[in-house]
Amino acid sequence: MTDVIKVYGASWCPDCRRSKRFLGDQRIAFEWHDIEAERESIRIVQERNDGNNVIPTIVFPDGSHVSEPSNEELAEKLGLERSAMLHVYDLIIIGGGPAGLTTSIYAARENLETLVIDSKGLGGQAGVTERLDNYPGFPEGIGGAELADRIVRQAQRYGVELLQAVSVVSITGDGEQVDVETATGDHYHARAALIASGSSYRRTNAPGEDDLIGAGIHFCATCDGPFYKGAKEIVVLGGGNSGLEEGLFLKQFVDEVTILERSDRLAASRLLQDKVASTDGMRVLLDREVKAFKKKDDGSGKLGAIEVEYLTTGEVEELHPAAAFEFIGLDPNTDFVKGQVELDERGLIVTDAALQTSIPGVFAAGDVRAGSTKQLASAVGEGAAAAICIRQYLDALDAKPVHMM
Ligand SMILES: Cc1cc2nc3c(=O)[nH]c(=O)nc-3n(C[C@H](O)[C@H](O)[C@H](O)COP(=O)(O)OP(=O)(O)OC[C@H]3O[C@@H](n4cnc5c(N)ncnc54)[C@H](O)[C@@H]3O)c2cc1C
Numbered sequence: 001m002t003d004v005i006k007v008y009g010a011s012w013c014p015d016c017r018r019s020k021r022f023l024g025d026q027r028i029a030f031e032w033h034d035i036e037a038e039r040e041s042i043r044i045v046q047e048r049n050d051g052n053n054v055i056p057t058i059v060f061p062d063g064s065h066v067s068e069p070s071n072e073e074l075a076e077k078l079g080l081e082r083s084a085m086l087h088v089y090d091l092i093i094i095g096g097g098p099a100g101l102t103t104s105i106y107a108a109r110e111n112l113e114t115l116v117i118d119s120k121g122l123g124g125q126a127g128v129t130e131r132l133d134n135y136p137g138f139p140e141g142i143g144g145a146e147l148a149d150r151i152v153r154q155a156q157r158y159g160v161e162l163l164q165a166v167s168v169v170s171i172t173g174d175g176e177q178v179d180v181e182t183a184t185g186d187h188y189h190a191r192a193a194l195i196a197s198g199s200s201y202r203r204t205n206a207p208g209e210d211d212l213i214g215a216g217i218h219f220c221a222t223c224d225g226p227f228y229k230g231a232k233e234i235v236v237l238g239g240g241n242s243g244l245e246e247g248l249f250l251k252q253f254v255d256e257v258t259i260l261e262r263s264d265r266l267a268a269s270r271l272l273q274d275k276v277a278s279t280d281g282m283r284v285l286l287d288r289e290v291k292a293f294k295k296k297d298d299g300s301g302k303l304g305a306i307e308v309e310y311l312t313t314g315e316v317e318e319l320h321p322a323a324a325f326e327f328i329g330l331d332p333n334t335d336f337v338k339g340q341v342e343l344d345e346r347g348l349i350v351t352d353a354a355l356q357t358s359i360p361g362v363f364a365a366g367d368v369r370a371g372s373t374k375q376l377a378s379a380v381g382e383g384a385a386a387a388i389c390i391r392q393y394l395d396a397l398d399a400k401p402v403h404m405m
Contacts, residue, residue, distance in 0.1 A: 005030040008045045009056040012226055014128040015068060016056040017145055018121045022071045022165070028078065030058075051300055052215050053227055071121050072183075075165035082166050082184050089115045089161075091390060092180050092190040094168045095333075097124020098376055099366025100196035101151045101160075102383025103390070108158035110391060115188060116160055117180070119167035123148025124198050125367070126376055128220070135376050169336050171195065175360040176397075191397060192390050195337065195349060195357065195364045196383065199330035199374075204237065208293035216303020216323050217293060221246040224323070229253045231322035235306060237290065238327035239266035244276050246327055251281055258321065259284045260308065262328075287311045293324070332368045344370045354389045355382070361397075363390055 005023065007030050009016030023030050033041040035055065045057045054067040058074070066077055075082055091107050093100040096118035107114045121127060129144030138147075155162065167183040171193055178193040201219040203209060209217060218224040228234055231254045236247040239261030245268075247257045259266075259276070264287050266273055276282045289309045296304035305318045332347045342350045342358035348370035355363045365382035367374050372382060 003061050005061065006033055006059045007031070007056050008033045008035055008041050008059070010034060010036050010226070012222060013055055013224075014145070014220065014222065018071070018128065019056045019058060019069065019074060021145070021149075022074055022121055052302065054215075070119075071165040072119060072167065080165070082163065082182075083186055084115050084117075084161060084163055084188060086113070086115070086161075087188055089113045089188065089190040090394065091115070091192050091194065092117065092178065092188055093194045093196060094171070094180065095124065095194075095196035095198055095366070095368070096122040096152075096162060096164065097196060097198045097366060097379065098126050098148075098151065099198070099379040099383040099386070100124075100194060101155050102380045103194050103196065103365060103387045104155045104160040104162075105151075105158055106384055106387030107390065108155065108160045110387075112391075112394070114160050115190070116155070116162045117166050117168055117182065117188075118162075118164045119183075120164065122152045122162060122164050124379075126379075132376060167336070168197075171337055171340060171359065171362060173359040173361045178359070178361050191394055192361045192363065194386055194390065195334075195341070195362065195368060196366045196379075196386075197333040197336075198367045198379075199332045201326065202329040202331050203326065204290050204328065206290045206292050208295070211301070212293050212295065212303050215301055218323060218325050219327075221249050221325055225250045225253050225325070228322045232256065233258060233319075233321040235260055235319055235321040235324045236327060237324060238329070239263070239268060239284065239286070240327065240329070241268045241272060242327040244268040244272040246325060247282065248272075248275060248279060250325065251279060254281075254322065256281045256283065258319065260288045260290070261286050262289050262311075263287070291316060294318075330367070330374070334368060346370075348372075354392070355386045356389065356393070361393065363393075 035042040048057050048065050049067055057067045059065045090112040091114045093116045096116045104114050104116050126144045127148035131141050133141040169183050170181045172179045178190050180188045233256045234250050234254050235258045236243050237260050247259050251257045291309050292307040294305040296302050305320050309316050334347050349364040350370050351364050357364050363386050365386040366379035
């Protein structure tokens, strides 16, 4: 038994930083144990995770633990208050990534009572990105977590109410009022809402994938790549910019990185393709589709083989890498508005020129919006534009004549 929460992880792991930040934000005392510095800590992590290195692993004073928890799971485990202070706001923003937070800063500066609700930690994809080198104003680049923290502090300075670890499950509106329902069963009302729920990593959905996530199948090279230091081979799925970039990053840990691409050509930029071609130990296999992921026979539950079909000939071969990293695209986080808001064929939210969705008073901005460019600077720009459009919408609503009964 321990008398304080213990967080086991590594300094380079963004999910560990997120969990630590989450605990810190809630002012909950915890002890940090770096598995790279303490042999005993790695033993505890493996003991708690069927022999796997899953971090963060968080052990509670009652002896229970959670592994790789979302902030929502952690909040529930900790019995945290997850309800907002009011029930009625001027503006409710779903998603506390760069787009949503930017809108909140603009709105709060105009004295709009603003609530931001995020299912995970604030900062969105930017908050878990190792380094951002193309965001204007930071000539040396900036860490994603640091940029996210700065935007959050700016929103707090203007009195934006921020809820994290709370998912929105539905949005409805009638042109006068919007109703937002959360997974915690709360209903909040507002005169307008913004959906800025971004996107999440896509999976292959091949047999065996679910069981092996975290045990040889990963989605974040900076988070999990270092686990494979010294291994012979890593497979990267996806021949786009992310696949090649992350593959080149992973090469520092292993002898060989194999990029598997489903189509007959790489979609990555010419610059990245040249870099891959000129780097020893990088190989590219085109026209290959993953048919199944298989576990090792030794009972460890770890990835043993990837069954791959060569689409040109139909031939199936097995690869035996230490791990597979998937970079096959992103899916918009719009499941919670399916059937309520008009989506395009890729599931992105359709808006008009004023960023308004098919529900009057509900706007969308950032990566989740059809036509967005999936870049941080664009998400921030769309967040600012949405704030201005929402202001105009609210002004028009205020100017509507009131009908006396
Ligand atoms: C690994 C990686 C590296 C990147 N590198 C760069 C780069 O170098 N340069 C660049 O310009 N861009 C980069 N990007 C892209 C950039 O981070 C995104 O374009 C940007 O974060 C989009 O912002 P957003 O606010 O629209 O969405 P997101 O950042 O995705 O934020 C959306 C938020 O909504 C929340 N949410 C989702 N569903 C719900 C729900 N139902 N209820 C409540 N909240 C919900 C999510 O938890 C999330 O916090 C990178 C992205 C990744 C993943």
